[in-house]
Amino acid sequence: MVLHKSIPADRGCAVAVIIFILGLGTLLPWNFFITATQYFNGRLKVNGTSENTDDYHYDNWMTLVSQLPLLLFTLLNSFLYQWVTERVRIAVSMTSILLLFVLTACLVKVPMAPKSFFSVTMATIWFINMFGAVLQGSLFGLVGLLPPRYSTLFMSGQGLAGIFSALAMLLSIFSNADKETAALGYFITPCVATLLTLLCYLILPHLEFAQFYLKKSHGQLETTNELIKPAEKGALYKVSGMEKSLVVMENADSQRRSSVQAVFKKIWVMALCVTSVLAVTLSVFPAVTVKVKTIFKESKDWEPYFLCVCCFIVFNVMDLIGRSATSLAQWPSKESRWFPVLVLSRVVFVPLVMLCNVEHSRLPVLFSHDVAFVCIMTLFALSNGYCICLCMTYAPQLVRSKDCETAGALMTFFLALGLSVGAACSFLLGALL
DSSP states (O other), rough: OOOOEEEEGGGGGGHHHHHHHHHHHHHHHHHHHHTHHHHHHHHHTTTTTTTTTTTTTTOOOHHHHHHHHHHHHHHHHHTTTTEEEOHHHHHHHHHHHHHHHHHHOOOOOOOOHHHHHHHHHHHHHHHHHHHHHHHHHHHHHHTTTSSSHHHHHHHHHHHHHHHHHHHHHHHHHHOSOHHHHHHHHHHHHHHHOOOOOHHHHHGGGGSSSHHHHHHTTOSSSSSGGSSSSGGGGOOEEEEEEEEEEEEOOOOOOSSSOOOOOHHHHHHHHHHHHHHHHHHHHHHHHHGGGGBBBBTTOOOTHHHHHHIIIIIIIHHHHHHHHHHHHHHTTTOOOOOOOOHHHOOOHGGGGHHHTTTTTTTOOOOOOOOBSHHHHHHHHHHHHHHHHHHHHHHHHHHHHOOOGGGGGHHHHHHHHHHHHHHHHHHHHHHHHHHHH
16 A cells, blocks of 8 residues: 655646745845945045045955855754754744844944944945854755746845845935935835745745645655565656656665765765855955946946946846846756866956956056957856756755755855855955956
8 A cells, every 4th residue: 555645736827936936035135235336335435535544455354254154054054953943943044144134224324433433334235144154055955845947046145236226226326315315215215124024934935835845854754664665665656637646665774864065975065166256256246346447438428327236236137137047047967077077167256356447556458448358258148047047946956855955065165165265366456457
């Protein structure tokens, strides 16, 4: 006798939409702080002009202070999941991020000396990314329990976070409001978005499709191991109509999670690849790319929008397209030796970006025109989104379903490691300019 449970449908694509929104919510903090670089640099001036904001190196420090807690707490989350439940980790992290965004919005109206404002801002960035690390690692583990296409949706949602923040900044520039009011509206936006993300997460466990996969992972399907013959283990059966049915046939040994070391041995190639991709990206974005200037400096109709459009919007739109492209084609395959080669080839973008029209650069300018910068950013972002999404999609496929959460946590750690290495390299590259 074999007991089976039919796989329910994702009605109205509700789970797909929620997973996409959760992906959006994980990268909102990072993107809203890097896109607002002009606002923060403006606040770091004394009386508007008398202090050189380069003394603070906001873009470099913001990148580094974002990634260090992300690295440390992503590593902690690899072990934290064994003692703290997923719901507590995710709910507490989202609530904390929401409160820190509210604080950032309130500070827009609070006059502060540049040094004090810099210290408070760095502390806020540290804690937001601390909670963001736990949130992202937990959500990657959760998404890994669902079919592979949901990992792609989650990564696409993360790509949209950058577009969301860039468009919010563009609207604040377009508005006729004063800088303070525009900044307040800008930072209220992620408060609303984070609250929406929290509500979506609370709804997810109540949807039948999500319940099926989450309960299956934790061994809660309606089955009795004693009733299953050894020969039937691992089999799949079809029932009447076109509906598929899953037969649960795992014994007590297969229900145990593998050690972190055992999981790493299966996914180490993907882990190193995602580290390489993000190390290259963060070494020049945003620390170097925000210093690129338009050749039309005298144009008041274009110059204020150049950075927002050509740097942030182009990067994030192309990054999203790159992530989404993996739902149509996934090449090279997870077993192919060409995949690491593709990842390593991205290092060529470091000199290409540095040879653009970077302000006060000691290097020769080979790509001065705005169009050249946009073309480089397009290829740079497309390859970033495509390679990251492949890495994060392939990793859970290399382990058992019971180990997906561990694999997700480990991949998030190496993702954070790549970000931290890139952030540290940005200081070195900045010194070369």
